[in-house]
Amino acid sequence: MVTNITNFGRSGLSDWLIQRVSAIIMAIYTVFIVAYLLFNPGLDYATWSGLFAQTWMRIFSLLAFVSLSAHAWVGLWTVTTDYIKPTGIRVGAQTVVILAIFVFLVWGIQILWGA
Amino acid sequence: MSTLQVSIYRYNPETDSAPYMQEFQVDTQGRDVMVLDVLHMMKEDDNGLAYRRSCREGVCGSDGMNMNGKNGLACITPLSEVIKGNKLVLRPLPGLPVIRDLVVDMGLFYKQYERIQPYLQNDTPAPAIERLQSPEDRDKLDGLYECILCACCSTSCPSFWWNPDKFVGPAGLLQSYRFLADSRDTATGSRLAELEDPFSVFRCRGIMNCVAVCPKGLNPTRAIGKIRDMLMANAT
């Protein structure tokens, strides 16, 4: 058993599962958005913000953001452990990644529930 | 054209400051010999050429090497299968430290094999005769126990290149599943517990280089998938 403390789920199995579940959620979200754009050819700002004013859409979008964050963390953590061998640089890179993900997530929430 | 152009990786730590590629002209007399035969011919000219070999029939796993870019066993690879434009390029297995010429240090590879506890564990008292096993249960070991530890698979796997100390690698995982799949083994739980971290099994990205090079036609990727299924079934 290889121990580690910086991966997302503290277990390869849960990381693996999270990666797949989050991918499915993002795929559904993407399909939904693309379909919505196709079925609303003359889309204006009012309709678009009306869509995001509905609670179910906010929850759905938040779910997609959280999935994206988890997915990105698991994926980028893997990339850093594959390619960055010096521990200091690796931990630095991981810190930058998690901070960026955190910032984007909070920002996303603010946009969703903001004005 | 019976003269083969061979380009071979050379390095002797005592006499060379760096590895280099050496060119040989080998006269195969037009015969479709095995790559190992070509090595023997070269060794007659240059006695110092180092490579491992033993059974010369593809069951001992000594002479895994990289031939024109693909890993395989020199003794069961005929020239007709590998040469491109009458040229043969021989390099050691990638990703492991080179000791000399085509001889690599297999230490990390063996260590990963040992890590998965490659032996039957059964905590029930042994009967006076053999433990019974149905032919169906025995069939589950086919495609697993035949591994010859040649390291062709693990050294063609990028995940093993990046983390040879943490990722068990296709060969070790194939053996791991060989014991997980054995109806006589009772250590399933502890075996799985050793594997559920993010490296040991989960570094496999399913690119199937291992399957493409296995000289015995085995499928480590499938075995890894089965381990994942068992881990999932066990933990959810």
Added chain:
Amino acid sequence: MSNLRSLSFDAIIIGGGGAGLRAALELAKSGKKTAVLSKVFPTRSHTVSAQGGITCAIASADPDDDWRWHMYDTVKGGDYIADQDAAEYMCSEGPKAVFELEHMGLPFSRFDNGRIYQRPFGGQSKDFGAGGQASRTCAAADRTGHALLHTLYQNNLKNDTTFLNEWYAVDLVKNANGDVVGCIAMDIETGEIVHVKSKATVLATGGAGRIYASTTNALINTGDGIGMALRAGFPMQDMEMWQFHPTGIYGAGTLVTEGCRGEGGYLVNKDGERFMERYAPNAKDLAGRDVVARSMVMEILEGRGCGENGDHVFLKLDHLGEDVLGKRLPGIVELSKTFAHVDPAKEPIPVVPTCHYMMGGIPTNVHGQAIMQDADGRDQIVNGLFACGEAACVSVHGANRLGGNSLLDLVVFGRAAGMFIEGALNEGIEYLDASESDIESAMKRMNRWNESEGGETVPELKRALQSIMQNSFGVFREEENMQKGVKQLSELRERIANAYLPDKTNAFNTARVEALELDNLMEVAEATAISALERKESRGAHSRYDYPDRDDVNWLKHSLYFPADKRLAKRDVNFTPKTVDTFEPKVRTY
């Protein structure tokens, strides 16, 4: 040479094949300080190539099977110079050893009732030859040796055996009393020479098929243990007895298991005739290997061979169907396609008798203790020296080994040697330490090669040796030709003594290993040649045109070759098994 690093063990096992690993496992479990010293990583040892199975009366295929029937077959197969106490030990202890292997995890094939699958092999009978063909060979498809070797290695890992992998044993170290107290070895990776001290030195170095130009043996089978023992002055037993396996793939020499014929395959000549029906009307293709090999050579010599040059015969398997071939003989299908370019499901495999197994070797008792003779010709134990497996001559195989008996030999006598050494160590072993000059004399040939400055090179000398052996000591032998061979060998010995090692670097120098191996091939070849010349009869694998009959009056004996004066003596065969009646020599027919 006090600057040599030294390592100390209770027991050192030289050779990491089936016998060595089985002995090591026994000792590792006992907690003794043991190491296995092997010139290749253990799973690269030649045991891995064994295909058909391990013969043993475990009463699976036939619930009434009896180890005494197996013993009878073994003694008869060996043309009555197998030691009957040893055959008795092997056949009666066998089931225990096989069940142990199964408990260790060996993936045997199975019958529907869940028991170990057994197939018929040559020379097997029920009811002391009266009950027809038996099925006694336990198999893991046609990869039994692979499965067995890996299982043993795995269990040694489980028991924390110390391995000195890719170390090459150069020579035995004897003390002033003539006891064996260790060896000189080289770490191949670094070239470092080390003095390995031990209270028990086990030679489990396997066979030496590479003395012949055409052999089923691995390239590593160079008789290193035999060479070491001969240079140390110890005698060799029955070295004229070399088994030629009937079915080596024509041209390549790779083995096709006897299990093919066990599963129903048979040999045909160029007329498509199943010729074994003429030579062995009852057992046909499953007669003893010596009988089948000779019959094949007779067919070829009489002009009924196959192919352009009429120099081989065909092994027909296509009638078995793809299912049986895929299930029972998958490795053979692979090998045939690779080395003979034929698919056995469609075409027959071209085969020819090929050197396969050395029945002779270091004479030992059933505990693996090496034996020499005192001045009066009586057996005397060599202190500190043990042998098991193909390197040893216990002798259970006599003049011809039965198929499937070699794997049984490995595990039964590897285990026996381990158990005996454990007991001896518990009682305490003290030998005189080796002196500087004792060590120096074991370093002699290593120094010779390292100081060589010119002369012939190893590959050409090895080829010369193999061609002498192939031409003068093959399936059929004859005085004049053997005389010539012996003379050529003694000339060759001189040339080898002056040969040249161009590469003197230290890191993984395989040229140096091959030079050291050549010395051993030379020792084995000469012992074989002189023994074959002196045994003036035909028995088992030793067939002479000039002495076509078995001579029980003069030669119901082991031969014993002494290296110091290249003399051949005789040693009595054991005819006194402990629990069964003696099997009296009879005319051997199949």
